[in-house]
Amino acid sequence: MSCDKSALFELLEVLNEDLTKKITLIAVGGTAMTLQDLKPSTIDIDLTIPSDDPTEFNRVLKNNPPGFRVDR
Amino acid sequence: MDTPTLRILETISSNIGDSLSIYQLTDRIKETYGSAYYANIYQKLQDLKSEGLLSLESVGRSSIIKLNFENYLLIDKLAEIEIEKKIDFLSERNNLFSFFVEMDKSLKDKCSIKSISSINPSKNIKLNKIELLFLLRETSDYLSETIDLYEDMLNLEKKHNLKINNLILDKHDFFDLITSDEINPVREALGEKIALFCPQAFWSEIKEIAEKNRIRTIKPETKPLNISDLDLLFNLNRFGYKEFGSYLAQGKKFCIEYIATKILLEEDARRMEALAVILTKNNFKSNLMAFLSQKYPIAPRLRGILKILQQLKAKPEIEKTIQILQTFNEEELPADKASIKQKLELYNVL
Numbered sequence: 001m002s003c004d005k006s007a008l009f010e011l012l013e014v015l016n017e018d019l020t021k022k023i024t025l026i027a028v029g030g031t032a033m034t035l036q037d038l039k040p041s042t043i044d045i046d047l048t049i050p051s052d053d054p055t056e057f058n059r060v061l062k063n064n065p066p067g068f069r070v071d072r
Numbered sequence: 073m074d075t076p077t078l079r080i081l082e083t084i085s086s087n088i089g090d091s092l093s094i095y096q097l098t099d100r101i102k103e104t105y106g107s108a109y110y111a112n113i114y115q116k117l118q119d120l121k122s123e124g125l126l127s128l129e130s131v132g133r134s135s136i137i138k139l140n141f142e143n144y145l146l147i148d149k150l151a152e153i154e155i156e157k158k159i160d161f162l163s164e165r166n167n168l169f170s171f172f173v174e175m176d177k178s179l180k181d182k183c184s185i186k187s188i189s190s191i192n193p194s195k196n197i198k199l200n201k202i203e204l205l206f207l208l209r210e211t212s213d214y215l216s217e218t219i220d221l222y223e224d225m226l227n228l229e230k231k232h233n234l235k236i237n238n239l240i241l242d243k244h245d246f247f248d249l250i251t252s253d254e255i256n257p258v259r260e261a262l263g264e265k266i267a268l269f270c271p272q273a274f275w276s277e278i279k280e281i282a283e284k285n286r287i288r289t290i291k292p293e294t295k296p297l298n299i300s301d302l303d304l305l306f307n308l309n310r311f312g313y314k315e316f317g318s319y320l321a322q323g324k325k326f327c328i329e330y331i332a333t334k335i336l337l338e339e340d341a342r343r344m345e346a347l348a349v350i351l352t353k354n355n356f357k358s359n360l361m362a363f364l365s366q367k368y369p370i371a372p373r374l375r376g377i378l379k380i381l382q383q384l385k386a387k388p389e390i391e392k393t394i395q396i397l398q399t400f401n402e403e404e405l406p407a408d409k410a411s412i413k414q415k416l417e418l419y420n421v422l
Contacts, residue, residue: 011200014199062297062368062369066200067200067233067235
């Protein structure tokens with residue numbers, strides 16, 4: 001399933017609601033290009049997460065499993 | 073239907089089981105729609121009362137609002153609200169038309185289906201998924217009807233690249249879950265759903281239950297990993313597993329399927345053995361367990377544990393759950409038989 005910019009923001013919006021602290025996510029490759037309007041969509045969502053934040057991100061992702069593939 | 077009536081009936085019906093006063097109703101409408109005025113709502117409630125759609129019972133200085141299911145037209149009014157919600161939801165999501173057309177086509181001849189509702193569609197669609205609550209008529213072959221539906225939905229999922237999670241319940245399971253005092257996905261679903269297919273049948277079912285028992289909806293949806301340790305220990309103890317040295321206090325009652333999901337998501341080896349103990353000591357609902365296994369990524373691990381339990385202490389719901397999980401086409405994650413056996417012996421299950 002390809003995921004466009006609005007779908008990416010919608011996914012982040014849902015995950016954001018469940019976060020208990022601010023975390024940093026770095027969009028990589030096609031995901032970054034989609035967010036920058038350099039590409040219409042991406043097939044999977046690639047994110048890099050600084051070492052302090054993976055636990056919180058994984059918890060939120062497990063609690064709200066999306067229908068997209070998220071690689072981190 | 074005019075907007076104030078729609079908002080009032082929608083808010084009361086999605087909070088069914090809660091005894092709302094006019095003030096509380098005003099607050100809930102304000103929360104959902106952004107604005108609400110007590111005086112206007114009071115006036116509209118009087119009109120709806122005189123139409124016989126609801127009743128206002130005086131309790132102390134408050135008036136408690138209740139739907140009047142004795143009014144024959146109430147079911148149709150509630151069905152009309154569902155259709156309005158469906159149109160409202162789909163008018164902004166034209167890309168889902170082809171999915172729903174095909175779903176209607178593939179399910180229209182299935183006599184066992186009474187109604188289909190979409191659970192929390194606005195949120196789920198943002199995650200590229202849809203959760204469907206299928207209510208089935210009484211059927212002698214609940215399991216094969218369930219498996220058939222899972223297979224149909226899996227084909228649709230592949231074709232439309234949309235994750236579909238299915239909660240398939242017959243009359244008895246639906247009744248048990250909706251009237252239960254435990255927190256479970258069905259009680260949570262009622263507050264945030266759209267009855268997509270046969271809304272009248274859905275509300276007739278609710279009417280029938282409301283006449284016999286108290287329906288208890290709850291908000292918001294439980295996120296299994298957010299269940300606190302206190303609640304987890306309280307529920308494990310309730311289901312017959314006590315952790316030595318842990319402080320035990322009164323917690324919220326969660327259904328066993330939610331507790332199992334929490335344990336499977338956490339992947340803590342010791343708690344996995346606790347899961348084996350509680351699943352053997354207690355009854356659980358295969359279709360609810362399957363729904364949560366599809367919704368959260370726990371099916372492979374659960375299947376591994378259930379396979380061992382089926383060898384050590386066979387139970388019909390274990391066998392049924394294994395059969396449903398097999399339709400997901402996910403590889404099983406083997407569990408440690410010796411360690412599970414030892415734990416079951418320690419907790420007097422074997």
